[in-house]
Amino acid sequence: MSGKQRMSLPAQMGIGMVLGVLAGALAPHVGFDPQWFKPFGQLFINLVRMVVVPLVFATLVAGAASVGDVGRLGRVAAKTLVYYFATTAIAIFIGLVLANLFQPGMGLDLSTANLKARDVTPPSLTQVLLNIVPINPMESLAKGSMLQIIFFAVLLGFSLSICGERVRVVTDFFNGMGEVMIRVTTIVMFYAPIGVFALMAFTVASHGLSVLLPLIKLVIIMYVACLLQILLVYLPCVKFSGLTPGRFLRGISEPLLIAFTTCSSAAALSTNLISVEKLGASRSVSSFSIPLGNTINMDGAAIYMGIAAIFAAEVYGIPMPLDKQFVVLLMALLASIGSMGVPGAALIMITMVFTQVGIPLEAIALVAGVDRIMDMARTTINVMGDATGAIFVSRLENDMDPARGAAMKI
Numbered sequence: 001m002s003g004k005q006r007m008s009l010p011a012q013m014g015i016g017m018v019l020g021v022l023a024g025a026l027a028p029h030v031g032f033d034p035q036w037f038k039p040f041g042q043l044f045i046n047l048v049r050m051v052v053v054p055l056v057f058a059t060l061v062a063g064a065a066s067v068g069d070v071g072r073l074g075r076v077a078a079k080t081l082v083y084y085f086a087t088t089a090i091a092i093f094i095g096l097v098l099a100n101l102f103q104p105g106m107g108l109d110l111s112t113a114n115l116k117a118r119d120v121t122p123p124s125l126t127q128v129l130l131n132i133v134p135i136n137p138m139e140s141l142a143k144g145s146m147l148q149i150i151f152f153a154v155l156l157g158f159s160l161s162i163c164g165e166r167v168r169v170v171t172d173f174f175n176g177m178g179e180v181m182i183r184v185t186t187i188v189m190f191y192a193p194i195g196v197f198a199l200m201a202f203t204v205a206s207h208g209l210s211v212l213l214p215l216i217k218l219v220i221i222m223y224v225a226c227l228l229q230i231l232l233v234y235l236p237c238v239k240f241s242g243l244t245p246g247r248f249l250r251g252i253s254e255p256l257l258i259a260f261t262t263c264s265s266a267a268a269l270s271t272n273l274i275s276v277e278k279l280g281a282s283r284s285v286s287s288f289s290i291p292l293g294n295t296i297n298m299d300g301a302a303i304y305m306g307i308a309a310i311f312a313a314e315v316y317g318i319p320m321p322l323d324k325q326f327v328v329l330l331m332a333l334l335a336s337i338g339s340m341g342v343p344g345a346a347l348i349m350i351t352m353v354f355t356q357v358g359i360p361l362e363a364i365a366l367v368a369g370v371d372r373i374m375d376m377a378r379t380t381i382n383v384m385g386d387a388t389g390a391i392f393v394s395r396l397e398n399d400m401d402p403a404r405g406a407a408m409k410i
């Protein structure tokens with residue numbers, strides 16, 4: 001570092017983001033084809049996604065092996081799941097309340113005549129549950145099927161701890177592999193400022209104000225609901241866990257910036273895992289709860305589904321009494337669990353909600369134009385919800401230690 005203080009990575013990423021917005025706004029005016037930005041952004045997404053499977057697998061096996069007590073594993077799993085369901089339900093509730101109060105679809109004259117529906121048939125619950133158990137764990141790793149990876153890794157780690165000293169070398173291998181993958185993540189993050197720049201430039205250049213303005217009320221309601229979720233749910237949990245809001249937000253700024261710019265919580269997974277550990281979360285809790293949350297805990301997507309359902313019902317003049325809104329809440333909870341951590345996932349899963357309450361699926365095309373802008377907020381909240389969960393459950397397990405996190409050498 002040659003004596004001079006280097007700017008922190010989140011600050012560099014922040015600058016990349018601002019410059020990206022400017023470049024994206026200017027590009028069309030100077031005749032620059034925004035498509036040029038795209039491969040630079042995609043390179044960043046590929047780099048951060050590359051590390052996810054080996055990092056999660058190694059840290060989770062090592063984490064489960066170090067717990068070694070099936071009772072504790074079960075307790076951590078139960079607390080994590082309760083936290084996920086409760087916070088997601090609150091998220092949908094906040095979205096519904098705001099949408100009812102401010103009625104984003106009222107008085108809107110949007111033509112729905114030429115819209116085409118995209119239907120999705122959700123798999124049955126039995127199928128979803130059966131799918132958690134992989135027939136071939138190698139295939140799950142190759143495909144990145146997160147729930148299957150989690151299932152196998154926990155079982156493997158637990159078996160390692162039963163075998164004890166005889167298999168020490170295997171346990172050490174996974175511990176070492178986890179450490180190496182953390183290092184790989186920090187290396188690929190050097191590219192983050194450029195990646196963030198390119199992603200923002202492309203998004204801004206391809207989503208002009210003309211797309212945004214007719215739906216501006218919907219977008220604002222979404223962002224306000226996300227802010228309320230942070231203020232009313234996450235920050236109190238963070239405070240309970242012994243961190244100040246400032247320290248927490250600074251600590252997870254890298255995954256948040258990745259989420260906001262890539263719209264993919266899968267892309268933010270590795271840095272999220274590392275960031276919460278640096279804040280003091282327990283490795284055995286976070287190596288389980290972060291990848292699990294990445295797959296099933298999507299508070300941002302849930303908020304969005306509640307708001308979009310009310311919006312679409314208003315546009316089509318479909319009454320939404322309280323019992324129907326309760327159905328929206330339940331379906332949005334399920335649909336958010338089924339959403340994947342990739343751009344636009346909630347826009348597809350929302351068909352589950354619309355179908356249940358009789359909203360025509362064509363409504364999806366109404367909001368598709370601003371989906372990227374909404375997805376930025378959704379994904380950020382999806383990721384923040386997982387980070388808060390890891391810290392909160394670590395605290396419930398009396399294993400939250402900011403000093404240990406600060407001492408980590410990464």
Ligand code: ASP
Nearest residue numbers: 264265301341342345346
């Ligand atoms: N893009 C979101 C994510 O990756 C999913 C969604 O809400 O569409 O978490």
